[in-house]
Amino acid sequence: MRIAVIDLGTNTCNLLVAQLENGGYKILHQSKQLVKLGDDKIKENEISKEATQRTIDSFCAHGKIIEELEVDYVKVIATSAVRTAENKIPFLEKLGESNGWLVKLVSGEREAELIFKGVLLxxxxxxxxxxxxxxxxxxxxxxxxxxxxxxxxxxxxxxxxxxxxxxxxxxxxxxxxxxxxxxxxxxxxxxxxxxxxxxxxxxxxxxxxxxxxxxxxxxxxxxxxxxxxxxxxxxxxxxxxxxxxxxxxxxxxxxxxxxxxxxxxxxxxxxxxxxxxxxxxxxxxxxxxxxxxxxxxxxxxxxxxxxx
The missing domain is CATH 3.30.420.150 (Exopolyphosphatase. Domain 2)
Incomplete structure (x- = not known):
């Protein structure tokens, strides 16, 4: 199985593609796109129109890589800037419309748990x-x-x-x-x-x-x-x-x-x-x-x- 994980952070949108086999893994690809969800609008707990477009563009770039690598499973996670944004619902709707991926918004507690599991790996x-x-x-x-x-x-x-x-x-x-x-x-x-x-x-x-x-x-x-x-x-x-x-x-x-x-x-x-x-x-x-x-x-x- 080939799995892609997209981590939509406050500054960058990060992509990891790995192949899972025989209980182990092999990392096939890692890259990131600058999205700057934390531009000057972060003070107002808002994701700007410009940041929204940068994110859609980053999803498009990652999507091409995911297609080329014939990925079987895609998991997309959004963190802090989206958690606190007052306009997160329309933002997530626009992302969903751009490529059909379901973006999972995780809590700070869940984010910490996943980071710990990454360290365990x-x-x-x-x-x-x-x-x-x-x-x-x-x-x-x-x-x-x-x-x-x-x-x-x-x-x-x-x-x-x-x-x-x-x-x-x-x-x-x-x-x-x-x-x-x-x-x-x-x-x-x-x-x-x-x-x-x-x-x-x-x-x-x-x-x-x-x-x-x-x-x-x-x-x-x-x-x-x-x-x-x-x-x-x-x-x-x-x-x-x-x-x-x-x-x-x-x-x-x-x-x-x-x-x-x-x-x-x-x-x-x-x-x-x-x-x-x-x-x-x-x-x-x-x-x-x-x-x-x-x-x-x-x-x-x-x-x-x-x-x-």
Whole structure:
């Protein structure tokens, strides 16, 4: 069976195509389209006409790939920006009319659950208590897990598209703005920090998105050039990238080897969030993985097929 998973996020619309056979999987294709559902209308909890058209165009592009690869099953999931949009019903209707796919709108809790299952597909099991962080455009999912079990989870509407619309950041960012974001993130994620401290969590698992960009910058490779099921990031390497990004202008970031153009405006507040959690919790090890929500859907499909 060939399965396609489309993850309609706040910033990008992501496609994963995999072949399932003999209880395992092989990834055939991964790509993304910039949709920017989190443009300036996100402050009004609305999806703009322009963002709607970008999404329809992205579905069209993904649809061609899905047809070429002769996919048997398509699952489409929408997350934070659509969850909070007051015009989500007409938006979803237009998407349905564009190609006939049923778009499943998932809750923050369900999104966190799928991200955890994606991490399980990559890691198998988490031998140490770990905190999983997925930084999105609309929301951040934080999952405290041990072995194959979720201990605690949250989804907060503090994604980076919302942040750059809420806080007008200088170029380069100023020290007072960094401090303001640190305080904001610590307040917004206080429950996550407290739970991680209680469980003596020392490992942070970073899923996709901003973490991909951080490791691409560390490795000096172009976005998408290197696939990673899991890759450890030393705190020294993280802080080197962190300090470089905080000093950088937007133009300088555009020139950095490894910088994804879709993340050039979002990466600075994203690494401030990562550093905030590292410092507040007392993280000693960071592990990056490409696996997240889409791979979680894949994991669930594999489990269902195994029971048949």
């Amino acid at each position: 990559a890691f198998g099991s988490l031998s140490d208590p770990s905190v999983i962080l997925d930084i999105g455009g609309g929301s951040n999912e934080i999952i405290l897990a041990h072995n194959k079990t979720v201990v605690w989870k949250e989804s907060r509407p503090t994604g980076m598209a919302r942040i750059i619309n809420k806080f007008k950041l200088s170029d380069p960012i100023e020290a007072s703005e960094v401090e303001g974001l640190q305080n904001y993130f610590a307040e917004q994620h206080v429950a996550a920090i407290q739970n991680c401290k209680q469980k003596l969590v020392e490992t942070l698992i970073g899923c996709s998105g901003a973490f991909d960009t951080v490791v691409d910058l560390i490795d000096g490779v172009d976005p998408g050039e290197k696939s990673r099921i899991k890759q450890e990031v030393t705190l020294d390497d993280f802080y080197t990238v962190y300090k470089t990004l905080l000093k950088s202008t937007r133009e300088e970031r555009m020139q950095m080897k490894g910088m994804d153009y879709v993340r050039v405006d979002l990466i600075v507040p994203a690494v401030i969030l990562i550093e905030c959690l590292v410092a507040e919790i007392g993280i000693k090890k960071i592990v990056q993985t490409d696996f997240a929500l889409r791979e979680g859907v894949l994991f669930e499909k594999m489990q269902k097929l195994a029971k048949v």
